[in-house]
Amino acid sequence: MAYQEVRTTGYGTRVGNSFKAIGSGIVLFCLGTALLWWNEGRAVKTEKMLEEAGSAYVEMPNPAKKDAQLEGELICGTALATTQDSLIDKDFGVGATAIAMRRTVEYYQWVEHAKEKSEDKLGGKEVTTTTYTYTKEWVSRPVESAEFKDSAYQKKNMVLTTVENDQQYAENVEWGAYKLNESLIHAISSREALDLAIAEDLLKQFDKNTQTAYERFYGAPKNNNQPAPEAQQPAAIPDSIKALLPDSVKAQLDSIQAVNDSINKAMEAAQNKKDLAYVHQAGNVLYFGRVPGSPEVGDVRVTFEKVVPAKVTVMAVVDGDTFKPFKAKNGKRFQTLVMGKKSGDEIIEAEQEGNNFIKWALRIVGILMVIGGLKGIFGFLETILKVVPFIxxxxxxxxxxxxxxxxxVWSLIVIALAWLFYRPLLGITLLVIAGFLVWVFAFKGKDKLKELAAKAATK
Known part of the structure; x- marks a missing residue:
């Protein structure tokens, strides 16, 4: 059931808060303006750098062999990235010969969700109703339930164990006859599940600690497990009787006896299996909890992955037996690693598309910040009239x-000035567009208002 909290804010308080918001609005307006200017400069510099890199790179036909003539050149080549480094997770004792190894932890927790609804009242008051709902979810970190609004859910969260996310990389990754630098190594994304081989003693210790944590919070669970059935031996046929049977029947009896023997061995192995009650291992996941298929609050699951050797394409400057970033004339640096085989033109085109996407995304963010800042600055005008909500x-x-x-309009002017600074032709075009919008709003809008007033007077 949802929990609601109702808060009433008086008219005087609302007006005071609206005047305080002017300062925040000015800051947001300035930050949005700065972001727009910076973004245009960043986009132009990145575009010029990519153009320079696109005309400067050379294809490396055989990365398996060092070529002294390519020293200091921006190259593009494809080869298999491999390593002989062994990585070990010291907390769990698992490891592999891999380019990277990652440990990801999730916790099953109660999560609080809040939804606000505000309503203006006659006289300037504002009534805000906040509805809190709670759901059980897998999250990346423990949730502090003591801060929940609904007392019925406070202190409902716990964790059976606390494990940190971890990620480690090989130091020596070969790419043909060369070695990849740290940044290029981190760009390899050929992930696979890591086979777990956790020591039995360590699993037992995990199980014991998890059981202690579970019983401290939930109490000892009821044991509804029924004892395993004992292996049943078929009644033996006396040899005197067996000798009188036909050979075909004897063969069938021997076959049945062999099947029974295998079943008995399997049942015996199942009875002797050390099945841990609170720690379960399935594939590359280690689960802390009683029943993995039916999680309880506090359960924890740890997933292990590794990055395996893979064919990758590198675009960077040859620096001895390794690589370094390409430095353009404007100071921008560039190096990249992509999965699979790609040509240099394909990489440059993809980078240009990415740069264009970031440019427009930041433009939208900057414009929204500017608009939000202006609304914060002039919002007090609306708040003053809240005495009559309709008006x-x-x-x-x-x-x-x-x-x-x-x-x-302001954002277009800022963008235009930035482009005028970095690229004059397009900047002038944007200034003309902004000026036209100002003219339409300032003059045509005024004429429209006069026309509406004249019509109202004649009625």
Whole structure:
């Protein structure tokens, strides 16, 4: 059942908060402006760097053999990335010969979700209703339930064990006759499940500690396990009777006896198997809890992965037996590793697309920050009119519209000035567009208002 919290904010408090928000609005406006300017410079510099790299790189036809003529050159080549380094997870005693090894931890916890709904009241008050709901989820870190709003869910969380995420990389990764630097090694993403071979003594210790934590929180569970059935031996046929039977029947009896013997051995092995009650291992997952298929709050699962040798394409500058980033004339640096076989032109094209995506994403973020800042600056005008919510709503819509238009115009001006600084031709075009929008809003809008007023007067 959802838990609700109702909070009422008086008119005076709301007006005071709206004036305080002016400072935050100014800061947000300035940050958005700075982001827009910086982003345009970053995008242009990155584009020029990629253009320079695209015209400077040479294909490395045979990475398996060092070529002194390629020293200091930006190359693009494809080879198998391999390593002989052994990586070991000291906490669990598992390891592998791999390029990287990763340990990912998840906790089964109660999670609090909050949803707010605000309503303006006559006289300027604001009633905010916050609805809290709770769900059990797998999360990346323990959740502190003592801070939950609903007392019924407070202190409902616990963990059977605490394990940190971990990631380690091989120091020596060969790529043909060369070695990859740290940054290129980290870019390899050929992950596979890591086979677990955890020592039995360590598993027993984990099981004991997990049981202690479980019983401390839940108490000792009821043991509903029934004793395993004992292996049943078929009644033996006396040799005197068996001798009187036909050979075909004797063969069938011997076959049945062999099947029974194998079943008895399997049942005996199952009875002797050391099945841990609170720690379970399945594939590359180590599970702390009673029943992996039916998790309880506090259960923990740890997943182990490794990065295996794979064919990769490298674009970087040859530096002896390894590589270093390409440095463009504008100071921007570039090196990359992609999975599989790619040509240099394909890599440059993909990087340009990525740069374009980031440019537009940051533009949108910057414009929204500018608009949000303007709304924060002028939001007090709407708040003052909250005494009559209907009028405040209409006025607030108008303020929001004006702030949106001004925010877009200002953002275009900033982008245009940035491009005027970095690329004059496009910058002038953007300034013309921004000027046109200002003219439409300032003059055409005024004429439209006069026309509406004249129509209203004649009625």
């Amino acid at each position: 405040a709503g209409i006025f607030g819509w108008g303020v929001g519209l004006v702030c949106t238009i001004l925010g877009v």
